[in-house]
Amino acid sequence: MRAPRSTYRLQLHEGFTLLDAAALVPYLRDLGVDWVYLSPLLKAEDGSTHGYDVTDPSRIDPARGGPEGFRVLADAAHGAGMGVLVDIVPNHMGVATPRANQWWWSVLRDGPDSRYAEAFDIDWAAGNGKLRLPVLGDNNDVLDELRIEDGELRYHEQAFPLAEGTFTPGDSAREVHSRQHYELVNWRRADNELNYRRFFGVNTLAGVRVEVPWVFEESHAEIRRWFQEGLADGLRIDHPDGLADPAGYLEQLRELTGGAYVLVEKILEPGEKLPASWYTAGTTGYDALAEVDRLFVDPEAAAALTDASDAEPYRHMIHDTKRAVADGLLHSEVQRLVRLLPPGSGLDAETATDAIAELLACFPVYRSYLPEGAGYLDEAALNARVRRPDLEPAIEVLLPLLRGQAGDSQDGLGELAVRFQQTSGMVMAKGVEDTAFYRYTRLTSLNEVGADPSVFAMEPHDLHLGMMLRQQEASAAMTTLSTHDTKRSEDTRARISVLTEMPQEWTEAVAELAELLPLEDRPLAELVWQALVGTWPLERSRAHAYAEKAAREAGDSTTWTAPDEAFEKQLHALVDGAYDHPRANAVLESVVDRIRRAGYSNALGAKLVQLTMPGVPDVYQGTELWDHSLVDPDNRRPVDFEARRALLSAVSDQAAASDQPGAGELPGIDESGAAKILVTREALRLRRDKPALFTGYSALVATGAAAGHFFGFDRGGVLTAVTRLPLGLERAGGWQDTTVQLPSGTYRDALSGAAFTGTAVEAAELFAQYPVALLVREEDA
Numbered sequence: 001m002r003a004p005r006s007t008y009r010l011q012l013h014e015g016f017t018l019l020d021a022a023a024l025v026p027y028l029r030d031l032g033v034d035w036v037y038l039s040p041l042l043k044a045e046d047g048s049t050h051g052y053d054v055t056d057p058s059r060i061d062p063a064r065g066g067p068e069g070f071r072v073l074a075d076a077a078h079g080a081g082m083g084v085l086v087d088i089v090p091n092h093m094g095v096a097t098p099r100a101n102q103w104w105w106s107v108l109r110d111g112p113d114s115r116y117a118e119a120f121d122i123d124w125a126a127g128n129g130k131l132r133l134p135v136l137g138d139n140n141d142v143l144d145e146l147r148i149e150d151g152e153l154r155y156h157e158q159a160f161p162l163a164e165g166t167f168t169p170g171d172s173a174r175e176v177h178s179r180q181h182y183e184l185v186n187w188r189r190a191d192n193e194l195n196y197r198r199f200f201g202v203n204t205l206a207g208v209r210v211e212v213p214w215v216f217e218e219s220h221a222e223i224r225r226w227f228q229e230g231l232a233d234g235l236r237i238d239h240p241d242g243l244a245d246p247a248g249y250l251e252q253l254r255e256l257t258g259g260a261y262v263l264v265e266k267i268l269e270p271g272e273k274l275p276a277s278w279y280t281a282g283t284t285g286y287d288a289l290a291e292v293d294r295l296f297v298d299p300e301a302a303a304a305l306t307d308a309s310d311a312e313p314y315r316h317m318i319h320d321t322k323r324a325v326a327d328g329l330l331h332s333e334v335q336r337l338v339r340l341l342p343p344g345s346g347l348d349a350e351t352a353t354d355a356i357a358e359l360l361a362c363f364p365v366y367r368s369y370l371p372e373g374a375g376y377l378d379e380a381a382l383n384a385r386v387r388r389p390d391l392e393p394a395i396e397v398l399l400p401l402l403r404g405q406a407g408d409s410q411d412g413l414g415e416l417a418v419r420f421q422q423t424s425g426m427v428m429a430k431g432v433e434d435t436a437f438y439r440y441t442r443l444t445s446l447n448e449v450g451a452d453p454s455v456f457a458m459e460p461h462d463l464h465l466g467m468m469l470r471q472q473e474a475s476a477a478m479t480t481l482s483t484h485d486t487k488r489s490e491d492t493r494a495r496i497s498v499l500t501e502m503p504q505e506w507t508e509a510v511a512e513l514a515e516l517l518p519l520e521d522r523p524l525a526e527l528v529w530q531a532l533v534g535t536w537p538l539e540r541s542r543a544h545a546y547a548e549k550a551a552r553e554a555g556d557s558t559t560w561t562a563p564d565e566a567f568e569k570q571l572h573a574l575v576d577g578a579y580d581h582p583r584a585n586a587v588l589e590s591v592v593d594r595i596r597r598a599g600y601s602n603a604l605g606a607k608l609v610q611l612t613m614p615g616v617p618d619v620y621q622g623t624e625l626w627d628h629s630l631v632d633p634d635n636r637r638p639v640d641f642e643a644r645r646a647l648l649s650a651v652s653d654q655a656a657a658s659d660q661p662g663a664g665e666l667p668g669i670d671e672s673g674a675a676k677i678l679v680t681r682e683a684l685r686l687r688r689d690k691p692a693l694f695t696g697y698s699a700l701v702a703t704g705a706a707a708g709h710f711f712g713f714d715r716g717g718v719l720t721a722v723t724r725l726p727l728g729l730e731r732a733g734g735w736q737d738t739t740v741q742l743p744s745g746t747y748r749d750a751l752s753g754a755a756f757t758g759t760a761v762e763a764a765e766l767f768a769q770y771p772v773a774l775l776v777r778e779e780d781a
Contacts, residue, residue, distance in 0.1 A: 002233060003261050003281060003476040004035035004083055005687045006611075007618045011039045011484055011636055013049045018065030022076040027645050030652065031677075032684025035083035035233065037618060039484070041070060042222065045094045049636060050484065051087075052238065053094025053205060055101040057219040074231040083233035085261070088223060090249065091242035096204035099159055104206065107131065109161035111181025119215045121197035121207040123336055130183040133160075134190035134203050142186070146173035153177060155184060188561075194332040199242065200426050200434075201329040211244040216252055227257045234261030236284060241266065241367050241425035244418050250279040263478055267429075267450045269365045273473075275372045282477020285618060286450025289481055291466050292609050293445060293493055294458035295711060296602040298725050301443075301500035302456040308507040309442040309526065314454035317440055319387070322431030323361035329430055333423045334360070340416040345397055355394035356420070358384045359402070366425040370404045370413055377402055437487060438554035441526040443500060445493035445534070449485055457500075460711045460724075464699040467713065471614035471697040479615040481606060482623050484636055489620075489629035492534035494606055495599030499533070501727035502594065509591050516584045517577040519570055521557040524550065528571075529588075532578055535628040536592045543575045546630045598726040600626075600669050601771040604679055605722035608772045609711070611683035612720045614697055624648075624680040625673030644677065651678050666752060666769060675770065682750040682774055686718055693717035693776070702763060704738030710763060714743060723771035735763040747775040 008028050010021050021036065028036060040051030043061045051064065060067045077084050095104045103116040108131065111117065112124055122131055135158060136142045146155055148167060153160040153176060166179040177184060185193065190203050197207030210216045226232035235257065240246040246264075253262055264280050268287045274280065311317070326334050338352045345352070362383035368376050381399055385392050404417035437447040446453040458466075470477070481490035488496070499506045510529055519525040528547050532538075551558050551571055558564040558571075577584050603626070611617045620627075622639035625647070629635040651674060654665055667674030687694055693716050700712035700719060709729040712721035721740060723729065739760045746757045752769035755778075766773050 001259055001261055001281070001476075002083070004085065004234070004616050005691055006032070006034045006616060006684050007037040007085055007478070008033040008035075009037040009039070009483070009618055009620045011049075011621055012041065012051065012064045014047070014063045015638065017063070018060075018069030018073045021065075022069070022073040024641060025073075025076040025080050025082065027641065027648065029080045029082065030648060030681075031619075031624060032681055032686075032688050033082065033619070034684075034688045035085050036073070036077050037085040037236070038073075038087060040087050040089055040238070042089075045096055045100060048094070049633070052089050053096065054089050055094045055097070057093070058222055060222070070226075070231060078230075084231065085234040085236060085263075086223075086226070086232050087236040087238060089238045090208065090210045090219070091239045092199040092205040092207050094204060095206045097158075098161070105161055108133075108180070108182050109163055111163070118212055119208055119219075121209055123195040123339070126193075126195040126336065126339065127183065130181060132183050132185050132189070132193055132195050134185050134187045134194060136184050136186045138186065138188075143174045143177065143184075146177055146184070148173050148176060153180070160184070190332065191329050192331050192335070195336075197333070197422070199239070200430055207242065209244065210249055216249075220252075220256060224256050227260060232260075234263070237262065237264045237280075240264045242422055244422065246369060247275060247277045247279075254279045261476070267366050270452050270455060272365050275369045277369075277372065282474040282615070284483070285478040285480035285615070286448070286483075288470070288477075288479035288610065288613070288615060289448060289486075290451035290455075291458060291463055292479075292481065292606050292613070293448065293451070293497065294455065295460065295463055295609065296494065296497045296606060296724055297443070297446070297457040298500040298728065299457035299459070301503040304503040304507065305442050305500065308503070308510070309440075309523070311440055311442055311523065314436070314440055314452075318432050318436045319361050319383075321435040321439070322363075322427050323357060325427050325431040325435070326357035326360045330423070330426055331357075333419075333426065337416060337420055337423060340414075340419065341401070345401070347394055347397055351391070351394050352398070354388075355384070355391045355398055358388050358391055359395065359398065360420075360424055360427045361431070362387065363424045363428065366428045367421045368424075370417060370421065374403055433487075434553055435555060438527060438550050439523055439556060441523045441530065443496070444527055444530045445488065445496035448487055448493070449483075460699075460708075463711070464713065467613055468697055475614050477615050478618050479610050479613060480618045480620065481610050482620040482627065482629075482635070483618075484620070484632060486635065487631045488531070488534060489627045489635055490606060490623060491599070491603045491626050492531075492628045492630065494602035495595055495628070496530050496534040497602055498595040498598040498727060499530070501598065501725055505594070506591065509587050512587055513584055516581060516587075517574045519574050520567065521551070521554075521571075524554055524557065524571070525574065527554075528574065531630055532588060533591055533595070535630060536588065538628065540575070540579055542630070542634055543578065544572055546634060547571055547575050549631065595727075597669070598730075600675075601723055601726040604669070604676060604770065604772045605711075605724060607676060608679050608683060608720055608722055608774060611680065611687070612694070612715060612718060612774070613713070614715075617684070617687065619680060619684070624677045626671070626676060647672065647674055647677055648681065650674070651681060669770065678751060679770075679772060679774070686750065686774070686776065690718070690776075700740060700742070702738055702740045704763070705736040706732060706734070706738040706763065709735075710738065710740060712740065717777050719743075719747065719773075719775035721766060721773040721775065723767055726771060735767065738763040740766055742775070746778040748778060750774040750776055 041060045042054045043056035043059050044051045045053045060070050074084050095101050098105050106114040106116045167176045199205035243249050262280050263284050265284045334357050337356050359380050362380040364379050365376050381395050401416050402420050404413035440453050552560045557567045669675045696716035698714045702710035709725050711724050740763055744759050748755050751774050
């Protein structure tokens with residue numbers, strides 16, 4: 001298996017196509033990138049900006065450049081010695097526009113007799129033989145708004161097919177609708193009555209059963225072509241937790257790709273590992289992100305920030321948010337599990353629903369992969385018994401069934417057990433990532449996909465242990481700091497984490513801001529202020545958009561389905577006050593001025609650690625420069641690649657001005673981001689051009705008064721050294737007598753050009769130019 005040495009993620013859409021990506025290859029090559037990493041390519045809903053709503057798996061989206069564009073991109077990348085990694089979406093398809101998805105259109109027209117009925121995860125019996133489509137509005141006589149036009153049933157701009165023989169001239173649209181294999185229902189009924197599996201709570205993304213052999217073959221024929229024709233070199237698998245049999249699916253991919261490099265977008269909880277049976281190089285790196293971030297958090301601030309936030313314990317919060325999701329947004333999925341109970345279970349529907357929802361709320365990870373992970377179900381049952389002792393008899397009945405002992409499938413794993421596994425991940429994602437992360441506001445840089453916000457910081461010793469395990473067990477897995485799904489970009493989080501070095505100043509600032517610009521929802525106010533501090537200065541429109549989305553996701557004071565206009569008016573007034581209220585603006589600016597430089601230090605440190613640690617480093621588009629973004633769509637804004645080309649050229653010219661790369665007039669650490677592109681360029685080039693220097697891992701040790709502010713490691717000839725907790729270092733009087741122990745030899749800093757000889761180097765000398773250093777043994781340079 002050929003694995004990349006690094007990747008660079010590009011978001012493809014109508015405004016940035018495969019041809020644009022091909023034109024970018026020379027820049028990426030100069031930056032040091034090894035593989036181009038592409039967002040989904042297959043035909044998606046018209047106007048889709050992300051590509052995860054595939055409507056036709058048989059072709060590449062013309063809006064993204066089509067097959068010709070992919071050929072141009074692949075030829076450009078391979079011609080430059082680079083590989084191509086493509087994101088694919090096996091779990092679901094886009095059905096927002098039924099006519100655009102011929103599979104879905106066929107099912108709507110022909111019902112269970114459609115060939116494609118087997119491709120979707122539909123419970124026909126629950127809909128009395130009909131597929132429920134939650135698209136109607138709230139009008140009392142909404143069915144009177146239906147009409148027949150051009151041989152189709154129309155509801156406003158939406159069109160639906162008519163089954164053969166169900167319409168004759170003179171029939172009313174209401175009558176014709178009643179004869180179809182589908183039933184248009186009010187959108188509010190989805191959460192309780194939907195009878196098809198969807199992606200999380202998105203009605204317009206219908207679950208696909210790739211475990212059915214012909215469905216896999218037909219939905220992956222185009223992907224197979226990519227490998228047969230040498231266009232793609234690897235795959236990234238979106239949301240494998242939604243699949244009935246992830247291990248079986250990955251085994252099929254091994255055959256399809258000829259054993260190519262495959263990554264899975266799997267969210268691991270702390271201490272959790274990928275199933276050993278999976279054919280994959282590893283995850284897409286959220287676990288690495290969580291570890292790296294916590295290196296730059298001061299553990300001493302945990303108590304003060306916890307007290308100031310007045311938040312309930314995180315484990316209790318996420319239980320309640322997950323339970324709310326199981327009882328609300330995803331209740332239709334819970335109901336489907338109840339319908340799968342064997343007739344002789346002895347459980348009434350109400351008790352079974354309650355017990356299953358409680359087990360889902362108590363499940364400690366996203367899902368199990370039975371028989372692997374059966375212990376997580378036992379752990380959930382123990383917690384459920386503590387929280388709800390009245391449900392213990394029901395839990396005793398459910399456990400063997402959820403362990404897969406129902407015996408209603410060929411491999412012995414019952415449908416109930418399979419579907420429970422698929423559902424637990426949905427409940428976790430919606431209850432934690434999309435709800436609790438917006439409510440638990442102690443330190444929002446920790447509220448990231450794949451991270452546990454209750455884990456406040458990571459000591460260097462523990463991070464070294466994690467790195468060593470990663471080198472031994474997951475050296476080809478991806479590492480990342482920013483993605484299209486992160487709640488905050490890497491540099492935003494790096495700046496927010498500086499607040500842990502000044503907890504009293506920060507809590508006093510928040511208290512004053514609360515007096516100046518009060519908001520009824522205190523945790524949300526804290527979240528918004530941290531977002532502003534992390535991204536300031538930012539356009540007012542971006543701040544408003546983020547605040548509104550965060551408030552509705554949190555769901556405490558307003559929601560997507562029932563917006564509270566009065567509260568949202570108060571919220572937007574707070575955002576405007578950050579710009580217009582003289583004193584509030586001064587407080588905000590003062591905090592940002594205090595932490596900006598330390599934020600740069602943290603950002604450079606995190607970037608260098610991630611780019612050089614064990615694993616395959618990914619650079620999300622544009623993050624070779626400072627990127628202070630928030631949650632999507634903010635983190636998917638257009639990237640100014642021309643500015644990056646120009647800055648990279650300038651940095652490269654500085655390096656070429658001397659026999660020693662990095663010498664000459666070095667870029668400063670300022671708003672331009674030149675220092676960050678220098679760090680990215682040098683690290684990526686070393687990884688690509690000298691892979692033999694990245695085959696090991698050993699910790700570097702510092703001694704002296706400020707040793708706790710140092711972190712470093714030796715990868716086998718390339719040494720990474722970074723500064724942590726820079727404000728504390730400054731308050732302590734700098735590095736003083738601190739020295740760093742190096743393996744014997746002579747080293748050149750690829751960033752500053754400085755040379756170091758011997759086994760002990762003064763930290764003040766090592767970090768004289770930058771708060772980070774990238775040392776290369778002279779004999780290996």
